[in-house]
Amino acid sequence: MNNNKKIDPYTILEKDLKETEREIEASRFNWRKVWIVIAILLMTGATYFIKDIMPKRDSLQSSFSCDDGYQFASDYEVEDPEKCKEEFEMGDARECCEVFVLEGFGNSEDYFTDPNKFYFKGYECTDDCSGHEAGYDWAYEKDIRNKEECSGNSQSFIEGCYSYVEEHN
Secondary structure (H helix, E strand, C coil): CCCCCCCCHHHHHHHHHHHHHHHHHHHHHHHHHHHHHHHHHHHHHHHHHHHHHCCCHHHCCCCCCHHHHHHHHHHCCCCCHHHHHHHCCCCHHHHHHHHHHHHCHHHCCHHHHCCCCEEECCEEECCCCHHHHHHHHHHHHHCCCCHHHCCCCCHHHHHHHHHHHHHCC
8 A cells, every 4th residue: 555646845835835824814904904993993083072172163253253143133133042042152142142132232223224333242332342341351350240240430341341241140
């Protein structure tokens, strides 16, 4: 029983080497899948993180001004402050829209029709609104929380203080 076939060690090594190369290539392919999944997860997480830290539409100072809130409330004859919340997420425009509705500025015909009149957060200014701004700034610095604490030498200063209290209560 003599086997005439010779076993060639090089052929066996070559087969083993090819099999090992296939295993290594399969392993590399699996690692590629793992890295792709990790990259997708990181990008998804980054997207949610960035979405949370990005400012909302109305929190950008340049988005909507106080006058935009008054204009919206006037144009659409808003009677319910909830409509202001639906239109403006946060910020000056929403607050001023609500003040317009709650204070009944809709009855003031000259609010948008007289270009010579100026308003500071719903209060009519006599000149350039500097008195209102000073009262508002003073209330901010003193952290005034109710209208009874507002005092001063001019009505515009007091109204500026009132506007700060209205915004922060």
